[in-house]
Amino acid sequence: MQHLFSRFLAKAPGKEPAAKATPAVATPQKAPVALPPLNIRYYTDYPTCNLACSYCVAGHGTTFQKPPTSRWDPDRYRRVMANVAKLPYAVNIRIGVGGEFFVSKDLVDGARTLSQSPNLHALNLITNLTLSVAQFEKTFRGFDESKIAMVASFHPEQIKDHADWFDKAAEFNRRYDFAVIMVAFPEALDEIAAHKARLTERGVDVFIQPFVGPHKEKWYPQAYTEAEREKIKAMIYSRHDYEYLLNAKRPGACNAGYRAIFIDPMGVVTPCGMGKYHGSLGNLAESAELALRAGPAPCPFSSCQCDTENVNTVEFHTHYEKSGANQHRYRYRFGDLAALDERYDEWKIHY
Ligand code: SF4
Ligand code: SF4
Numbered sequence: 001m002q003h004l005f006s007r008f009l010a011k012a013p014g015k016e017p018a019a020k021a022t023p024a025v026a027t028p029q030k031a032p033v034a035l036p037p038l039n040i041r042y043y044t045d046y047p048t049c050n051l052a053c054s055y056c057v058a059g060h061g062t063t064f065q066k067p068p069t070s071r072w073d074p075d076r077y078r079r080v081m082a083n084v085a086k087l088p089y090a091v092n093i094r095i096g097v098g099g100e101f102f103v104s105k106d107l108v109d110g111a112r113t114l115s116q117s118p119n120l121h122a123l124n125l126i127t128n129l130t131l132s133v134a135q136f137e138k139t140f141r142g143f144d145e146s147k148i149a150m151v152a153s154f155h156p157e158q159i160k161d162h163a164d165w166f167d168k169a170a171e172f173n174r175r176y177d178f179a180v181i182m183v184a185f186p187e188a189l190d191e192i193a194a195h196k197a198r199l200t201e202r203g204v205d206v207f208i209q210p211f212v213g214p215h216k217e218k219w220y221p222q223a224y225t226e227a228e229r230e231k232i233k234a235m236i237y238s239r240h241d242y243e244y245l246l247n248a249k250r251p252g253a254c255n256a257g258y259r260a261i262f263i264d265p266m267g268v269v270t271p272c273g274m275g276k277y278h279g280s281l282g283n284l285a286e287s288a289e290l291a292l293r294a295g296p297a298p299c300p301f302s303s304c305q306c307d308t309e310n311v312n313t314v315e316f317h318t319h320y321e322k323s324g325a326n327q328h329r330y331r332y333r334f335g336d337l338a339a340l341d342e343r344y345d346e347w348k349i350h351y
Pocket of ligand 1: 051
């Protein structure tokens with residue numbers, strides 16, 4: 001921008017100003033007040049997908065039934081997004097779906113508008129990355145791309161050309177704050193380890209999400225054998241994921257309701273989306289009014305197996321820090337201490 005301004009400020013060659021300019025009186029400028037951060041997970045209940053993974057929790061596959069009704073309403077979505085744009089917080093939002101985000105023009109249009117809002121710090125989008133790079137380029141026209149963070153879920157049984165998908169992931173990794181997530185389906189652990197290795201070779205971060213739910217009359221993740229647990233441990237993203245997602249650890253104090261909120265498909269706001277709360281913190285389909293908590297509070301639930309929610313815990317923030325806009329990427333705070341003294345190792349500390 002500097003060169004544009006200097007064009008107007010530069011003196012025209014060979015001409016003197018007609019009158020001496022009055023010296024400008026410096027007025028004290030107030031430093032801009034930084035907005036407090038707010039992590040948002042918004043589940044829209046958009047119900048359409050272009051894949052049919054057998055383990056799909058949204059019911060597009062065979063393991064889970066499709067919910068009888070969807071509460072998806074494009075008008076309500078637009079109202080919620082307009083009110084999010086008015087919030088007096090630096091918003092990092094993840095828009096969730098019961099299908100594929102980029103199939104819906106309504107979802108994309110709403111995200112494009114929100115990306116331009118001054119209070120929007122980061123826009124986390126999740127996709128199965130089935131569109132071509134050219135289709136994504138067209139879709140992202142008009143977005144503030146500097147705010148986009150992406151998580152792509154890789155579904156090996158549904159994606160025919162794995163090498164092509166990995167190339168696309170590497171391309172997105174060059175363009176955006178990007179990570180890949182894979183579900184550790186019990187029968188596919190070795191295959192997933194191989195896929196992760198191929199993506200890591202290409203410089204792409206991979207999250208492994210333990211499978212949650214019924215499979216062959218057993219309930220996961222509790223039903224993973226010791227050998228399966230070791231395989232998952234070897235490829236999982238962090239100690240935090242291992243304890244919360246695989247061992248279903250009981251959480252302690254949490255920032256949900258204070259520095260994080262969940263918006264349900266109706267626009268109703270609760271501290272998080274992991275269970276039922278009495279009352280709500282607001283309704284963003286109706287207004288931008290929120291009644292947030294003054295600080296962290298004890299988690300009322302027995303586990304937190306949502307990778308976007310469990311990063312709200314005080315324990316997470318004590319031990320990890322975000323490395324960018326992506327709600328899925330972070331690093332251990334004490335790696336430098338661990339390099340000097342192995343007792344600080346991420347896998348040896350009490351957690
Ligand atoms: S891509 Fe996601 S939403 Fe679509 S079928 Fe697979 S798991 Fe379900
Ligand atoms: S730990 Fe998870 S389940 Fe508990 S309040 Fe926080 S976000 Fe909700």
